[in-house]
Amino acid sequence: MNKKSPSKLSILIEREYMVRVKKKSFIVTTLLVPILIAAIFFIVIYVSMSSLSDERVAVIDETGLYSDVLADNEYYTFIPSSEPLKAYTDKAKLEEEGITAVLYIKDTLMNNPNGWSLYSYKKLPDGIVRYINDAFTERLKEQRIAQYDIEGLPEIINDVETTISVPTYQWDSKGEEAKSSGSLAGVIGMVLSGIILAFMSNYSGQVMSGVLEEKKNRIMEVIVSTVRPIEMMIAKMVGVFLVGLTQVAIWLIFGGIIFVVGSLVAVGGVYDLSALSQLDPAQMGGLAGGMSMDSVTEMQSSLEVLQSINFVQLIIMLLVYFIGGYLLYASLFAAIGSSVSSDEDASQFMMPFVLVMMLGFYIAMGSMDNPDGTMAFWGSIIPFSSPFVMMVRLPYGVATWELILSIGLLYLTAFGIAWLAARIYRVGILFTGKKPSLRDLWSWLRI
Numbered sequence: 294m295n296k297k298s299p300s301k302l303s304i305l306i307e308r309e310y311m312v313r314v315k316k317k318s319f320i321v322t323t324l325l326v327p328i329l330i331a332a333i334f335f336i337v338i339y340v341s342m343s344s345l346s347d348e349r350v351a352v353i354d355e356t357g358l359y360s361d362v363l364a365d366n367e368y369y370t371f372i373p374s375s376e377p378l379k380a381y382t383d384k385a386k387l388e389e390e391g392i393t394a395v396l397y398i399k400d401t402l403m404n405n406p407n408g409w410s411l412y413s414y415k416k417l418p419d420g421i422v423r424y425i426n427d428a429f430t431e432r433l434k435e436q437r438i439a440q441y442d443i444e445g446l447p448e449i450i451n452d453v454e455t456t457i458s459v460p461t462y463q464w465d466s467k468g469e470e471a472k473s474s475g476s477l478a479g480v481i482g483m484v485l486s487g488i489i490l491a492f493m494s495n496y497s498g499q500v501m502s503g504v505l506e507e508k509k510n511r512i513m514e515v516i517v518s519t520v521r522p523i524e525m526m527i528a529k530m531v532g533v534f535l536v537g538l539t540q541v542a543i544w545l546i547f548g549g550i551i552f553v554v555g556s557l558v559a560v561g562g563v564y565d566l567s568a569l570s571q572l573d574p575a576q577m578g579g580l581a582g583g584m585s586m587d588s589v590t591e592m593q594s595s596l597e598v599l600q601s602i603n604f605v606q607l608i609i610m611l612l613v614y615f616i617g618g619y620l621l622y623a624s625l626f627a628a629i630g631s632s633v634s635s636d637e638d639a640s641q642f643m644m645p646f647v648l649v650m651m652l653g654f655y656i657a658m659g660s661m662d663n664p665d666g667t668m669a670f671w672g673s674i675i676p677f678s679s680p681f682v683m684m685v686r687l688p689y690g691v692a693t694w695e696l697i698l699s700i701g702l703l704y705l706t707a708f709g710i711a712w713l714a715a716r717i718y719r720v721g722i723l724f725t726g727k728k729p730s731l732r733d734l735w736s737w738l739r740i
Contacts, residue, residue: 352395479688481602485685489615493680504722620704665689717734
């Protein structure tokens with residue numbers, strides 16, 4: 294039995310795919326991006342830890358009232374000094390003694406809040422300035438309380454000073470509650486929206502540049518004699534899309550490895566979110582290395598929010614909206630690439646659509662505060678912005694009919710744009726010599 298020969302379209306798709314994945318730029322980018330991300334991640338951690346190196350501060354207290362305010366710790370050492378401030382203006386002296394800064398207190402701070410200064414020859418870390426401010430603020434607070442001479446007043450004030458945060462919940466369609474967080478859910482949505490924007494603009498741009506390059510090299514004139522222009526456009530779009538999927542798959546594998554390794558390094562293991570959220574604050578604090586109770590409570594609240602988000606739905610919708618948005622914008626960019634003869638002309642035609650994408654992303658940013666507002670609703674329905682805005686709305690929960698309407702309009706518009714782009718493409722790939730006018734484009738659509 295004879296083996297069925299591959300179709301022209303499949304051959305073109307394979308060609309587009311193989312040409313790109315064999316490029317050195319693809320290999321370098323695919324391997325370099327996750328390595329750079331991992332490097333940045335670990336460098337940030339390293340810099341954060343190294344910035345907590347021992348800082349030595351000389352304390353000149355002319356009042357004699359604040360010698361016990363600043364306690365040494367593993368990061369900061371405070372050295373009482375009886376020398377005049379002028380003695381420390383000698384930079385060589387400071388370097389010889391290993392002193393980072395000089396705290397000079399010349400007056401009682403209860404009477405004169407400006408009676409102290411902190412001097413240094415370099416920009417001081419924010420942490421040490423904050424540590425000094427907090428310590429003296431607490432001392433002045435104790436002194437002011439003591440002036441009232443009321444027994445038990447410090448305990449009363451500490452008991453009264455309470456900060457609470459109301460837990461927020463959302464009911465789903467069945468009336469069941471789920472923990473929600475505007476900030477955390479919004480951040481997750483914006484990350485997904487940013488991913489769509491980055492990949493859509495990148496791969497749609499690759500379609501346009503690929504078409505334009507082949508047109509300038511006269512390759513189109515050879516290929517068009519054997520295959521239909523519509524097949525060429527589809528092959529170009531599908532080939533680039535498959536290249537993108539390959540790249541993303543490799544990045545996800547690298548990302549998973551980095552996550553596992555990072556988890557093992559950070560907390561000694563990979564933990565289930567539901568298990569972590571059920572730990573009591575003391576257990577969580579021990580696991581996280583002695584965090585404060587407020588931080589532990591906030592972490593547990595965040596874990597509950599993460600547990601309530603349907604990440605399977607988010608990933609599926611991410612793919613659905615990316616494919617629809619890519620089909621829409623890649624069709625437009627393919628039409629642009631086929632209708633112009635230079636990179637300058639391509640940039641001029643492309644700019645309005647890039648601005649439309651950016652507008653959709655900014656609408657998504659504005660939707661974080663009110664994902665059910667009018668702007669967010671229409672932004673998630675209009676096809677040109679829905680891939681970005683819907684990603685922000687999904688973590689908060691979206692009605693099924695809104696999701697169906699949004700996806701339906703996106704794909705109907707995408708297929709309509711692809712049909713129009715194909716009509717421009719079949720004429721534009723052989724059009725050279727000048728920049729087409731709007732009248733030219735209109736006439737190509739009518740042919």
